[in-house]
Amino acid sequence: MKLNFLLLAILALLFSCEGLSEDGQNPDLPDDGSEKNLPPEKFTVSVDSVSYDKAFLSWEKSKDPEGFKNKYTILLGDSTLAENHAETNLVINGLKGLTDYKGKVVAKDPQGNAYSVDFEFTTKRDYQTFLKYLNFSMNQECISGFIQKLFKAPDGNYLAIGKSSENGSNYFNFVAKIDPLGNPIWMKSYPYENGDYWEIQATLTKTGLLIMSNHHVIKLDADGNEIWVKAIELFNRGIGGVEIQDIVEDQNEEIFLIGDLNRGVLMKLSPEGEILWEKFFDQYPRSTFKRIVISRENDLVILGRKDTTGCPQQGSNIGYCDQYDFWLLRLSFSGEVKWEKTYGDSNFDIPETLIELENGNIVFGGVSVGNSQSYSARIFEVRSTGEKLWDHIDSYHFFHSVKETHEHGLVAIGMEDAYSYQSHIGIVKFGADRSVQWRKSYGETMTNVSAKDILVDSDHGFRIAGSRENMNFFDCDEKLLFIKTDPLGFFEVPSQN
Numbered sequence: 001m002k003l004n005f006l007l008l009a010i011l012a013l014l015f016s017c018e019g020l021s022e023d024g025q026n027p028d029l030p031d032d033g034s035e036k037n038l039p040p041e042k043f044t045v046s047v048d049s050v051s052y053d054k055a056f057l058s059w060e061k062s063k064d065p066e067g068f069k070n071k072y073t074i075l076l077g078d079s080t081l082a083e084n085h086a087e088t089n090l091v092i093n094g095l096k097g098l099t100d101y102k103g104k105v106v107a108k109d110p111q112g113n114a115y116s117v118d119f120e121f122t123t124k125r126d127y128q129t130f131l132k133y134l135n136f137s138m139n140q141e142c143i144s145g146f147i148q149k150l151f152k153a154p155d156g157n158y159l160a161i162g163k164s165s166e167n168g169s170n171y172f173n174f175v176a177k178i179d180p181l182g183n184p185i186w187m188k189s190y191p192y193e194n195g196d197y198w199e200i201q202a203t204l205t206k207t208g209l210l211i212m213s214n215h216h217v218i219k220l221d222a223d224g225n226e227i228w229v230k231a232i233e234l235f236n237r238g239i240g241g242v243e244i245q246d247i248v249e250d251q252n253e254e255i256f257l258i259g260d261l262n263r264g265v266l267m268k269l270s271p272e273g274e275i276l277w278e279k280f281f282d283q284y285p286r287s288t289f290k291r292i293v294i295s296r297e298n299d300l301v302i303l304g305r306k307d308t309t310g311c312p313q314q315g316s317n318i319g320y321c322d323q324y325d326f327w328l329l330r331l332s333f334s335g336e337v338k339w340e341k342t343y344g345d346s347n348f349d350i351p352e353t354l355i356e357l358e359n360g361n362i363v364f365g366g367v368s369v370g371n372s373q374s375y376s377a378r379i380f381e382v383r384s385t386g387e388k389l390w391d392h393i394d395s396y397h398f399f400h401s402v403k404e405t406h407e408h409g410l411v412a413i414g415m416e417d418a419y420s421y422q423s424h425i426g427i428v429k430f431g432a433d434r435s436v437q438w439r440k441s442y443g444e445t446m447t448n449v450s451a452k453d454i455l456v457d458s459d460h461g462f463r464i465a466g467s468r469e470n471m472n473f474f475d476c477d478e479k480l481l482f483i484k485t486d487p488l489g490f491f492e493v494p495s496q497n
Contacts, residue, residue, distance in 0.1 A: 425442045
């Protein structure tokens with residue numbers, strides 16, 4: 001009996017010795033003999049919605065093997081953004097644009113064990129956006145007006161061209177010079193016979209601007225001072241729709257202008273405004289010219305509209321000719337036609353805009369009117385030889401202007417709700433593959449808001465000059481709008497007091 005008890009004691013001692021290390025400590029237990037604590041488990045971190053000055057950081061909830069509730073420390077570079085943070089997201093503010101950032105999220109349990117995950121991101125460019133309301137005069141309010149063209153001047157400022165009126169009936173040619181922040185530098189008007197209310201066009205020159213309106217051509221220097229004014233008597237008929245439509249200047253400062261004389265007219269002027277020659281196109285009535293550009297190959301490209309039904313003069317007079325197509329011509333500097341083509345369908349097409357792309361393709365468009373008086377914006381792209389590549393019909397009522405973007409996409413500015421008291425500016429962005437990437441509109445309550453031109457800015461955003469007309473006749477609140485957007489067409493709208 002005593003022998004069995006002694007044998008059991010020896011066996012117990014041997015088994016207990018096998019569980020001890022050489023120093024007599026259990027390796028699975030901390031020095032104080034309690035159970036060993038494990039660090040938090042792995043998790044992932046995401047960086048979303050990165051702008052020029054902020055980023056949204058989020059991460060999965062880190063699990064703890066012992067079931068403890070972990071807290072988080074967020075580091076950005078050498079800075080600690082948060083400690084003992086209980087949430088699984090954090091907005092990082094106060095960043096700099098176009099900057100690379102690195103950091104980490106550290107999950108800690110109550111015993112101080114930790115697991116960290118690195119993250120990195122790059123902030124975007126700092127986009128300045130705004131909408132500025134300007135008067136159509138530097139020293140008077142309650143002057144009405146509208147803007148037709150917008151150019152970036154060689155000095156980095158902007159030139160907005162349109163018409164303004166002090167009495168609401170007599171509209172003068174108008175130019176405003178505006179700095180990049182939307183502040184007016186100067187505004188000037190030129191009181192020559194204006195013809196159609198909406199018709200005014202302009203082009204940048206080596207010395208400043210060329211403006212055309214009705215039958216006048218005005219040459220200005222960089223400060224808006226008149227160099228010369230010429231009246232082109234061919235268009236001085238006092239008949240609505242008979243007027244100069246567009247104008248360009250070549251490298252030798254010679255001038256080409258096109259007009260509407262119930263048929264297309266091309267005219268060449270000397271740098272001093274003297275008529276060198278004129279040429280008439282098409283035997284059908286009401287087939288006219290609208291826009292002209294000088295191509296990279298030193299050709300003239302002209303956009304107009306053409307009656308494609310062969311309608312006689314008397315038919316035109318009584319309204320039987322209801323099909324006009326876009327009419328595109330490519331000519332030499334001497335006015336010889338290299339080719340001409342028409343584009344359209346059974347609708348009535350009204351030309352508005354024409355550009356040449358960097359690759360030599362031609363983009364043009366305007367308005368397509370259906371038999372039911374439905375209005376749709378329409379735009380074409382063709383090769384330099386006139387071969388059609390793309391034809392887009394849009395829900396907007398007009399495309400007034402189209403420009404090529406930095407990535408060889410297109411941006412078009414138009415109008416929606418064009419025939420209501422609340423017309424809106426409409427902008428459509430097309431990708432390089434000509435798919436619609438986004439569309440934006442801007443309007444105000446009981447107000448007509450319009451813009452006919454758009455520029456692509458160096459930061460890939462856009463500049464717009466337009467006008468607003470409040471329908472409250474007791475409120476003289478007509479303004480010139482100067483807008484700067486980001487690349488997605490967004491801009492900050494000032495609060496209305």
